[in-house]
Amino acid sequence: MGRLDGKVALITGGASGLGKSTGELMAREGAHVILSDIQIVEGEKVAESIKQDGGSCKFRPHDTTVESEWEDICSEILDDYGQLDILLNGAGVGSSAVEIEEMDMEIWRRCLSVNLDGVFLGCKHGIRSMRKSNGGSIINISSILGFSGLATATNYCASKGGVRLLSKAAALECAKKTPLVRVNSIHPGFIDTPMVAGAIQRRGPEFRDYIEANVPLGKLGTPCDIAEGVLYLASDKAKFVTGTELVIDGGFLAR
Numbered sequence: 198m199g200r201l202d203g204k205v206a207l208i209t210g211g212a213s214g215l216g217k218s219t220g221e222l223m224a225r226e227g228a229h230v231i232l233s234d235i236q237i238v239e240g241e242k243v244a245e246s247i248k249q250d251g252g253s254c255k256f257r258p259h260d261t262t263v264e265s266e267w268e269d270i271c272s273e274i275l276d277d278y279g280q281l282d283i284l285l286n287g288a289g290v291g292s293s294a295v296e297i298e299e300m301d302m303e304i305w306r307r308c309l310s311v312n313l314d315g316v317f318l319g320c321k322h323g324i325r326s327m328r329k330s331n332g333g334s335i336i337n338i339s340s341i342l343g344f345s346g347l348a349t350a351t352n353y354c355a356s357k358g359g360v361r362l363l364s365k366a367a368a369l370e371c372a373k374k375t376p377l378v379r380v381n382s383i384h385p386g387f388i389d390t391p392m393v394a395g396a397i398q399r400r401g402p403e404f405r406d407y408i409e410a411n412v413p414l415g416k417l418g419t420p421c422d423i424a425e426g427v428l429y430l431a432s433d434k435a436k437f438v439t440g441t442e443l444v445i446d447g448g449f450l451a452r
């Protein structure tokens with residue numbers, strides 16, 4: 198018996214990093230997984246490899262910043278499976294390592310558009326779809342930078358702080374309605390994915406030193422560390438959990 202047997206899960210940002218790892222774990226736990234992303238070749242590859250390992254998975258191109266694409270993907274899922282039980286809003290972009298005085302509106306908007314507008318649209322259409330079927334669980338990926346600031350990442354921090362409180366407000370709206378939709382946020386620390394590799398490249402090797410010096414457990418986390426947290430919030434074991442923040446950060450915020 199898997200912990201998600203028969204559930205239907207949509208994972209945005211499923212071609213890479215945390216979304217990919219969560220898709221692999223959810224498929225192993227018995228879910229029908231729909232991975233979506235703007236990286237089409239990579240996404241198809243991940244779905245194929247999950248299928249080869251015996252999981253139920255398909256890939257669907259999807260830009261989370263475009264509302265009509267949310268309408269299309271959600272109605273396709275309801276047509277194909279009759280239900281949507283789990284949504285991981287995992288698509289995101291990093292900051293550009295630019296100080297606020299130098300940050301132009303395009304850099305600001307791009308980050309807010311993917312990291313906050315995309316999650317808002319996901320909650321809006323995810324909740325609508327789940328309420329047409331059996332209810333469900335929405336997990337929004339925020340960050341430790343939804344709690345604490347980082348110089349040269351004003352756009353990223355603003356987007357992740359927004360996701361944290363958007364999730365709570367949506368959870369409260371849903372709490373008294375049936376079927377129930379639970380909404381929670383996850384706050385990863387520094388995790389070894391292409392996004393963090395890119396940040397280390399942009400900010401220089403001293404950024405890795407900063408991470409290792411400031412994370413009490415002394416290293417980067419793995420995508421699986423986050424996938425396990427998502428699995429818990431997605432599963433019926435978390436049926437009394439809504440509006441909460443699950444921090445998985447090697448102790449960073451405990452300091």
Ligand SMILES: NC(=O)c1ccc[n+]([C@@H]2O[C@H](COP(=O)([O-])OP(=O)(O)OC[C@H]3O[C@@H](n4cnc5c(N)ncnc54)[C@H](O)[C@@H]3O)[C@@H](O)[C@H]2O)c1
Nearest residue numbers: 210213214215234235260261288289340385387388390392
């Ligand atoms: N890696 C970390 O240390 C870390 C820490 C805290 C939070 N996060 C958050 O976790 C989430 C996943 O990040 P990751 O580390 O796996 O990065 P990643 O770059 O490996 O994966 C992000 C994925 O999102 C996709 N994406 C970007 N814009 C999109 C769009 N408009 N529509 C659809 N897909 C889009 C990318 O193509 C990519 O496949 C992000 O929200 C990120 O901010 C990551």
